Amino acid sequence: MNNLFNNYYELAAVILFVVGLLILLLQRNLIKKIIGLNIMDTSVFLFLAAKGYIAGRFSPIIRDGVTDASLYINPLPSGLVLTGIVVAVSTTAFALALALRWYQQYHTLDVDAAVLKNALKKGEQ
Amino acid sequence: MGIAIIVLLILGGVAAWVCKNDKTARLIALAVTAVDAVLAVVMTMNVASNGEQVMRFGSGFIEQSIRIGKIECFMACIFGIIGFLIVWASMSMISHDVEERLIPFYYFLVLALLGTLNAVVFFESMIGIFVSIELSSFAAAGIVIVKNQTENVHAGLKYLSLSILGSSLVLMGMVLLYVATGSLMISGIGEVVQSGGFMGSNSSYVVWAMSLITGGVAFKAALFPCHIWLPDAHGTAPSPSSATLSALVLKAYIVFYMKMMFRGVGFEVIASSGIRTLLNVVMVVGVVAMICGSLLAIMQTDIKRMIAYSSVAQMGYIFMGIGIGTEFGLFAALFHILAHAVTKSGLFLVAGSIIEQTHNRDLTKMGGLGKLMPITMALFTIGGLSMIGIPLFVGFNSKWNFATGIVDSANYWLLIPLSISALLNALYYLPVVIRAFFGQEAKEMKEPFASKERPVKDLLPIILLAVGVIIFGVAAGPVSDFLHSGIELLTSIGH
Numbered sequence: 001m002n003n004l005f006n007n008y009y010e011l012a013a014v015i016l017f018v019v020g021l022l023i024l025l026l027q028r029n030l031i032k033k034i035i036g037l038n039i040m041d042t043s044v045f046l047f048l049a050a051k052g053y054i055a056g057r058f059s060p061i062i063r064d065g066v067t068d069a070s071l072y073i074n075p076l077p078s079g080l081v082l083t084g085i086v087v088a089v090s091t092t093a094f095a096l097a098l099a100l101r102w103y104q105q106y107h108t109l110d111v112d113a114a115v116l117k118n119a120l121k122k123g124e125q
Numbered sequence: 126m127g128i129a130i131i132v133l134l135i136l137g138g139v140a141a142w143v144c145k146n147d148k149t150a151r152l153i154a155l156a157v158t159a160v161d162a163v164l165a166v167v168m169t170m171n172v173a174s175n176g177e178q179v180m181r182f183g184s185g186f187i188e189q190s191i192r193i194g195k196i197e198c199f200m201a202c203i204f205g206i207i208g209f210l211i212v213w214a215s216m217s218m219i220s221h222d223v224e225e226r227l228i229p230f231y232y233f234l235v236l237a238l239l240g241t242l243n244a245v246v247f248f249e250s251m252i253g254i255f256v257s258i259e260l261s262s263f264a265a266a267g268i269v270i271v272k273n274q275t276e277n278v279h280a281g282l283k284y285l286s287l288s289i290l291g292s293s294l295v296l297m298g299m300v301l302l303y304v305a306t307g308s309l310m311i312s313g314i315g316e317v318v319q320s321g322g323f324m325g326s327n328s329s330y331v332v333w334a335m336s337l338i339t340g341g342v343a344f345k346a347a348l349f350p351c352h353i354w355l356p357d358a359h360g361t362a363p364s365p366s367s368a369t370l371s372a373l374v375l376k377a378y379i380v381f382y383m384k385m386m387f388r389g390v391g392f393e394v395i396a397s398s399g400i401r402t403l404l405n406v407v408m409v410v411g412v413v414a415m416i417c418g419s420l421l422a423i424m425q426t427d428i429k430r431m432i433a434y435s436s437v438a439q440m441g442y443i444f445m446g447i448g449i450g451t452e453f454g455l456f457a458a459l460f461h462i463l464a465h466a467v468t469k470s471g472l473f474l475v476a477g478s479i480i481e482q483t484h485n486r487d488l489t490k491m492g493g494l495g496k497l498m499p500i501t502m503a504l505f506t507i508g509g510l511s512m513i514g515i516p517l518f519v520g521f522n523s524k525w526n527f528a529t530g531i532v533d534s535a536n537y538w539l540l541i542p543l544s545i546s547a548l549l550n551a552l553y554y555l556p557v558v559i560r561a562f563f564g565q566e567a568k569e570m571k572e573p574f575a576s577k578e579r580p581v582k583d584l585l586p587i588i589l590l591a592v593g594v595i596i597f598g599v600a601a602g603p604v605s606d607f608l609h610s611g612i613e614l615l616t617s618i619g620h
Binding site: 102105115 | 285
């Protein structure tokens with residue numbers, strides 16, 4: 001239990017991940033699904049950033065010519081976060097473009113209603 | 126050489142897109158994939174005679190490493206040659222499914238997809254792998270959606286969101302491994318994990334990280350309970366896209382997983398730690414996938430959905446091979462990658478030809494089709510027999526390898542699901558063949574069957590794939606030897 005409280009960043013990240021996952025899987029509205037996707041991505045970034053931080057050290061920008069690595073935090077996870085953010089932004093844009101196309105075809109953002117409409121249309125044919 | 130292949134494919138794709146003319150785009154795509162196939166073969170011969178190629182560039186965070194051993198060459202050859210045959214077959218088929226104005230964009234997506242798949246396999250550094258995985262899933266979702274029908278948008282969104290879920294899990298696993306080992310290279314991780322004493326105190330880190338990566342790869346490569354996107358995506362995509370997706374795209378993630386598991390963690394650590402339990406789970410889930418994928422395939426009436434569910438079952442075989450966790454199991458899984466790629470791309474292209482000629486996707490209405498389209502149905506028969514595992518076809522060798530792997534690792538109970546699954550495969554491929562050649566019911570139905578065989582020059586790439594099925598079925602020796610020596614490189618940390 002103590003371990004959980006000491007690692008509360010990781011705990012929060014896992015909770016956020018599950019929240020995002022549930023939104024992605026259970027919500028019927030497409031925009032909400034995409035928001036769930038974003039929450040999930042963000043939780044991974046929180047996890048990454050928390051893993052890179054070392055208490056009491058500085059961000060990895062050389063100050064006053066001090067190059068001793070033990071004074072700075074680990075820059076690699078932060079770099080990974082940047083890469084991840086770029087990927088997440090492009091994913092969101094792609095998913096939103098698809099949602100737009102979806103709306104133009106079904107005139108609804110509700111997944112179940114759209115599937116129903118599609119089935120009815122097939123039935124008519 | 127590896128870099129050259131990736132750059133060539135992506136630049137070729139951009140060129141196809143920029144030219145804005147569908148005829149030129151097709152020619153560019155054909156030429157680029159042909160050059161890619163030649164380069165892959167040359168690279169393979171080079172690696173076979175001179176050993177691994179390693180390339181490092183950048184430093185620190187952006188330090189990337191490309192390491193090309195025999196297995197990577199094997200995958201590059203599959204991507205190159207089968208990719209070329211699929212693009213060749215798509216020359217005459219694609220205008221049936223994709224609007225003319227979108228054809229240059231379609232070929233951009235296909236070439237970019239092939240390039241990023243090669244990158245997933247070649248890279249050894251986590252950042253490179255992660256970015257390539259993401260890019261390849263965008264391109265893969267793209268070639269589903271490009272058909273521009275409502276079902277495609279639906280399938281594409283489902284595919285995209287589950288892919289992103291998969292890559293988030295993979296990223297989390299990579300970070301955990303980085304935190305535990307301090308390395309972003311697969312072989313760097315391997316050095317730390319396989320050094321004595323590490324697993325004692327950090328075992329739970331590695332097990333958690335590998336579980337996350339397994340979960341992510343299960344989504345990306347459609348392991349059974351996570352396969353829900355596959356039938357929609359593969360069933361509704363244009364037929365050449367379906368062939369690419371199931372023959373090539375799923376396989377790249379599998380090879381990444383193999384490298385993480387057998388180079389990053391290694392046989393010895395697997396045998397003596399919690400990873401063994403994880404692999405047992407993978408093995409059991411793979412067995413469930415083999416059976417359930419086939420059962421679901423039997424229930425389908427749409428020809429492409431049936432073939433798509435068959436892919437779910439075949440991915441189960443591959444995961445079972447990985448789950449066995451011995452060199453033989455790994456070899457069987459790798460050989461099945463080849464067997465499935467050759468056979469399934471042929472089957473999807475045949476299904477595409479049938480749909481194009483008859484405008485009929487319903488399996489129950491295909492009676493007597495063998496008399497109208499004898500060559501096409503003969504190719505389907507070859508594919509079906511290979512999937513069932515009849516001797517002389519590549520599927521038989523593959524099943525034989527799995528059986529030897531199972532006996533070698535003493536998990537004898539696995540032989541039962543293996544044979545049941547072969548029987549189930551027969552239950553859904555043979556009725557189609559029998560109905561096509563001996564069924565009469567469709568003779569009266571004029572409309573959908575007022576069609577003829579496609580010209581042989583359009584069928585040639587599919588015929589070549591079928592020839593491949595038979596060649597690898599009769600003479601698998603050289604490939605097997607190459608794979609056996611490749612596995613040593615795959616599992617060694619080296620350099």
